[in-house]
Amino acid sequence: MLDYVLSALGHLIEPLNILLMLGGLTGGILLGALPGLTATMGVALMVPVTFAMDPISGLVMLGAIYAGAIYGGSNAACLIRTPGTPSSVATTFDGFPMCQAGKADEALYTALLASAFGGVVGTIFLLFMSAPLATFALKFGGPEIFWLCIFGLSTIAVMSRDNMLKGLLSGAFGLLVSTIGIDPNSGVPRFTCGFYPLAQGVEIIPAMIGLFSFSQVLVLLGSDRQFIAEYSPSKGAFGRVARKLLADCKVNLLRSSVLGTLIGMLPGAGGEIASIIAYNETKRWDDNPARFGTGVVEGVAASESANNGVIGGSLIPMLTLGIPGSAVAAVILGALLAHGIQPGFKIFTETGELAYTFILSQMVVNILMIPVGYLLAKVMAKILNIRLTLVAVAIVTLSVIGSYAIRNSMLDVWVVIVFGLIAFFGGLVGLDTGAMALGIILGPMVEENLGKCVHLAKAEGSLWNVFFTSPISLLLILFTLLSIATPFLLELRGKKKARRTAACMESRS
Amino acid sequence: MTRKTADILSGLGFLILAAAFWAAGCDLTGISRIFPTMLEIFMALGGVALVLNGLRKGLTEMACEGTPTWRRIWLITASSILYVACMPLIGFYVSSALFLFIMAMVLGTRRDLAHAGLAAAFSVGLCVLVYVVFRMLLLVPTPAGALF
Amino acid sequence: MRTRFGLMLAAALAACTLLAAAAADAASYPDKPVNMIIAFTAGGSSDVQARIMQKYWNKNEPQPWVFIYKTGAGGAIGFSETAHAKPDGYSIGGVNVPHIVLQPLAQHAPYSIDDFAYICQVVNDPQVVAVRNDSEFKSVSDVFAYAKANPDKLTIGLVGPMSGHHLMYLDVKAKTGLQASEVMYKGAADQNAALLGGEVAVIFGNVNDVMRSREMIRVLGVASEKRCDFLPDVPTLREQGYDIVSDIRRGFVAPKGIDADELAFLREAFRKIAQDPGYQAEMRKAGQPAEYQPGEQFEAYVRKQYEIDRALLVQFGLLKK
Numbered sequence: 001m002l003d004y005v006l007s008a009l010g011h012l013i014e015p016l017n018i019l020l021m022l023g024g025l026t027g028g029i030l031l032g033a034l035p036g037l038t039a040t041m042g043v044a045l046m047v048p049v050t051f052a053m054d055p056i057s058g059l060v061m062l063g064a065i066y067a068g069a070i071y072g073g074s075n076a077a078c079l080i081r082t083p084g085t086p087s088s089v090a091t092t093f094d095g096f097p098m099c100q101a102g103k104a105d106e107a108l109y110t111a112l113l114a115s116a117f118g119g120v121v122g123t124i125f126l127l128f129m130s131a132p133l134a135t136f137a138l139k140f141g142g143p144e145i146f147w148l149c150i151f152g153l154s155t156i157a158v159m160s161r162d163n164m165l166k167g168l169l170s171g172a173f174g175l176l177v178s179t180i181g182i183d184p185n186s187g188v189p190r191f192t193c194g195f196y197p198l199a200q201g202v203e204i205i206p207a208m209i210g211l212f213s214f215s216q217v218l219v220l221l222g223s224d225r226q227f228i229a230e231y232s233p234s235k236g237a238f239g240r241v242a243r244k245l246l247a248d249c250k251v252n253l254l255r256s257s258v259l260g261t262l263i264g265m266l267p268g269a270g271g272e273i274a275s276i277i278a279y280n281e282t283k284r285w286d287d288n289p290a291r292f293g294t295g296v297v298e299g300v301a302a303s304e305s306a307n308n309g310v311i312g313g314s315l316i317p318m319l320t321l322g323i324p325g326s327a328v329a330a331v332i333l334g335a336l337l338a339h340g341i342q343p344g345f346k347i348f349t350e351t352g353e354l355a356y357t358f359i360l361s362q363m364v365v366n367i368l369m370i371p372v373g374y375l376l377a378k379v380m381a382k383i384l385n386i387r388l389t390l391v392a393v394a395i396v397t398l399s400v401i402g403s404y405a406i407r408n409s410m411l412d413v414w415v416v417i418v419f420g421l422i423a424f425f426g427g428l429v430g431l432d433t434g435a436m437a438l439g440i441i442l443g444p445m446v447e448e449n450l451g452k453c454v455h456l457a458k459a460e461g462s463l464w465n466v467f468f469t470s471p472i473s474l475l476l477i478l479f480t481l482l483s484i485a486t487p488f489l490l491e492l493r494g495k496k497k498a499r500r501t502a503a504c505m506e507s508r509s
Numbered sequence: 510m511t512r513k514t515a516d517i518l519s520g521l522g523f524l525i526l527a528a529a530f531w532a533a534g535c536d537l538t539g540i541s542r543i544f545p546t547m548l549e550i551f552m553a554l555g556g557v558a559l560v561l562n563g564l565r566k567g568l569t570e571m572a573c574e575g576t577p578t579w580r581r582i583w584l585i586t587a588s589s590i591l592y593v594a595c596m597p598l599i600g601f602y603v604s605s606a607l608f609l610f611i612m613a614m615v616l617g618t619r620r621d622l623a624h625a626g627l628a629a630a631f632s633v634g635l636c637v638l639v640y641v642v643f644r645m646l647l648l649v650p651t652p653a654g655a656l657f
Numbered sequence: 658m659r660t661r662f663g664l665m666l667a668a669a670l671a672a673c674t675l676l677a678a679a680a681a682d683a684a685s686y687p688d689k690p691v692n693m694i695i696a697f698t699a700g701g702s703s704d705v706q707a708r709i710m711q712k713y714w715n716k717n718e719p720q721p722w723v724f725i726y727k728t729g730a731g732g733a734i735g736f737s738e739t740a741h742a743k744p745d746g747y748s749i750g751g752v753n754v755p756h757i758v759l760q761p762l763a764q765h766a767p768y769s770i771d772d773f774a775y776i777c778q779v780v781n782d783p784q785v786v787a788v789r790n791d792s793e794f795k796s797v798s799d800v801f802a803y804a805k806a807n808p809d810k811l812t813i814g815l816v817g818p819m820s821g822h823h824l825m826y827l828d829v830k831a832k833t834g835l836q837a838s839e840v841m842y843k844g845a846a847d848q849n850a851a852l853l854g855g856e857v858a859v860i861f862g863n864v865n866d867v868m869r870s871r872e873m874i875r876v877l878g879v880a881s882e883k884r885c886d887f888l889p890d891v892p893t894l895r896e897q898g899y900d901i902v903s904d905i906r907r908g909f910v911a912p913k914g915i916d917a918d919e920l921a922f923l924r925e926a927f928r929k930i931a932q933d934p935g936y937q938a939e940m941r942k943a944g945q946p947a948e949y950q951p952g953e954q955f956e957a958y959v960r961k962q963y964e965i966d967r968a969l970l971v972q973f974g975l976l977k978k
Binding site: 648 | 692723724725
Binding site for chain 2: 172175176221414447451
């Protein structure tokens with residue numbers, strides 16, 4: 001291994017590779033920041049370019065685009081409350097309130113440092129624990145993924161504590177929307193109302209753009225503000241954020257990055273789920289969960305470190321088993337195969353030089369991301385100095401092109417408008433956009449894995465055996481129950497505290 | 510808006526959505542139907558609960574503060590719908606340039622020539638930028654129409 | 658920032674000159690970029706195949722392809738886009754068989770096999786029966802015999818429903834009378850993971866897909882007429898006594914109504930690419946089992962497949978009137 005690491009380091013200091021990493025990062029960040037242009041698309045567009053390159057350089061560049069785009073998504077999330085990629089939905093929860101409070105630079109630096117941290121943690125797992133983790137990831141079959149989704153959904157209960165019923169109903173509506181299209185289990189189209197194009201279903205990205213960004217345009221124009229937020233870059237913000245993260249967020253960052261890596265390993269579950277789960281776990285374990293959503297550094301740090309942790313995680317089964325853990329990893333797998341490189345445990349011996357260069361390049365990319373992201377963040381924050389009306393209409397146009405670009409369908413553009421209106425008017429009567437988004441993201445996975453369980457039950461003898469026997473399933477069920485109970489436990493704790501302070505007051509008087 | 514109306518409206522909204530999905534999914538059978546039907550029932554029950562909950566509430570609790578500027582909201586909604594509807598007919602770039610220019614003028618506070626110049630520069634500039642990035646660098650197609 | 662802008666300008670200028678040059682000798686078809694409609698996501702097998710083809714198309718032709726991804730509904734969205742595109746020769750698309758046969762039959766997809774003018778077939782990816790390396794099954798007959806002796810106990814992973822794998826499963830059921838529990842997966846990645854993780858005991862997968870995890874997977878049989886180049890040691894199902902041939906084929910089509918000369922031009926251009934040794938080598942590297950068939954033969958194959966699949970679906974009551 002050491003030989004390979006040394007020759008990998010040799011490759012990484014080649015000027016061409018450094019240039020490719022910097023270029024990939026810059027391009028990736030810009031792509032990620034544009035709503036609708038995702039990491040998957042950016043990497044897929046560059047795959048043909050790598051055919052003409054040395055495989056090592058090609059892979060290094062694709063990896064840099066991947067990392068850059070996932071971080072870049074946070075820029076739009078913080079500045080205009082539009083997740084640039086689906087992975088940064090949870091970043092909007094606290095990133096945008098921070099921006100509104102005039103702390104846009106702090107939000108962006110938090111996202112940057114947390115992303116880099118998450119990326120490095122994911123890479124460390126990839127470097128040292130690929131084999132055991134890949135075997136562990138295989139333990140997640142239909143029932144386990146089903147319970148993971150249910151656990152994800154249970155976070156709605158934590159997310160919308162003040163009105164749980166509306167939150168749950170919003171989530172149910174999201175799930176119902178996700179059933180539009182071809183049924184994963186029987187293959188027949190559903191809810192198309194005789195209009196066949198609806199069989200393609202409601203794609204996640206246009207729905208997210210509608211729920212978050214088009215509705216945000218309505219909110220912004222409905223306010224009588226001149227600019228999105230007051231923004232005056234404060235001196236020393238970067239250092240302040242770095243110290244704060246180091247002092248208060250060590251556990252948070254570590255937990256979120258590890259969660260991201262673990263979820264990233266599972267095929268089908270990627271950054272969009274990891275960041276939401278990490279956000280909610282951070283909120284749950286915080287001393288004062290109520291402050292989340294009002295613009296706290298911890299929220300941004302959790303979401304962003306988790307979604308960059310996913311990168312390393314998703315590459316683990318891709319390199320060792322040939323099973324991609326995310327859509328982007330699938331594209332990178334295609335590039336590997338096109339270069340004639342066979343994934344498998346042997347990849348670390350037979351093509352070790354390439355494998356280790358690729359892995360170590362992720363480490364370097366995540367470190368290089370800090371200066372590159374810092375410079376770009378300064379440029380992007382300038383958007384806040386543009387008049388709100390201009391920014392708002394520009395968001396509409398970018399939402400249109402972004403949603404169209406995914407699969408060249410005008411229907412997706414209409415999805416943006418419809419879901420924007422649903423989110424805006426729903427928001428007025430207290431519906432929960434985040435819960436709806438979670439339902440749309442998790443819906444297809446819930447139903448598909450439920451279907452698998454039903455089929456497996458035929459062989460197993462009973463549905464009970466399928467659902468309630470594997471240790472991972474039981475653990476996830478336990479987490480789900482805890483998650484549902486959290487709001488009640490918190491209330492209880494609050495009451496106890498109140499009683500204690502009351503008692504103190506009495507004894508004092 | 511008061512909490513009372515918010516609850517009643519959202520409850521009715523969920524009831525209507527559940528009914529709409531129910532009606533659209535009537536012809537489904539077997540395994541395709543189970544999961545949506547469960548959700549429809551849940552939403553219908555929840556909708557009823559919200560309405561009842563709202564009816565019991567007093568009129569004093571406020572759900573949200575401040576009234577948004579409705580004129581601008583209706584304006585952007587209507588023009589966005591028109592914008593998207595026109596796109597397949599006249600193409601992405603022409604419709605975008607028109608939309609951006611008109612909205613920048615209508616929503617802006619000033620209506621003088623200097624502002625018009627700025628709005629024109631903004632709309633054309635953004636369209637050119639999109640064209641360069643999408644068509645030339647990334648080779649990603651944009652909605653096509655008769656006029657470009 | 659400034660240098661980037663400079664680069665962009667340079668690129669824009671270069672592109673303009675190219676366009677102008679192309680317009681100058683606009684003597685014959687194609688004189689503008691050709692839209693290539695891909696029904697699956699960027700980076701998927703269909704996309705990678707078309708991208709490799711594009712490289713060799715660019716060698717001979719000045720006009721590039723513009724890739725249009727119309728994904729969703731298992732490819733049906735993209736296929737119907739191709740079927741209903743303007744037949745002016747500037748929209749062509751990739752198709753998969755049996756997808757284009759099954760979707761109009763069983764899923765009310767709004768096109769039919771008569772809506773296409775067939776250019777050629779480029780890939781024949783046979784289905785295989787595969788198990789994990791440590792499985793007790795050593796041959797296909799072990800698998801089928803076990804499933805017959807223990808009804809419903811055997812789990813078979815398929816990508817589906819209404820896919821080539823699903824059809825092969827129905828075919829096997831019809832010919833051997835076995836009874837198993839089929840589990841549907843969204844894609845080959847999930848299916849491979851389920852096999853490796855032990856959730857299912859057997860999968861019916863494609864060569865292209867099982868090759869990705871071949872260290873841990875044992876292929877018991879190939880459902881093709883002759884042995885597969887990628888797996889020369891694996892006997893076919895026919896060699897093992899089962900008359901089952903099942904595969905996924907990829908090809909290219911234009912919408913029906915395209916000018917006959919343009920169709921002839923495309924068929925010739927694709928033939929040249931498919932017979933280029935460089936192309937064949939790259940396809941092999943990418944794990945794509947290339948098999949060229951000219952347009953007429955491809956169309957005949959699609960029509961034959963239509964009759965076979967229809968009969969199977971009717972037999973199992975999966976065809977809704």
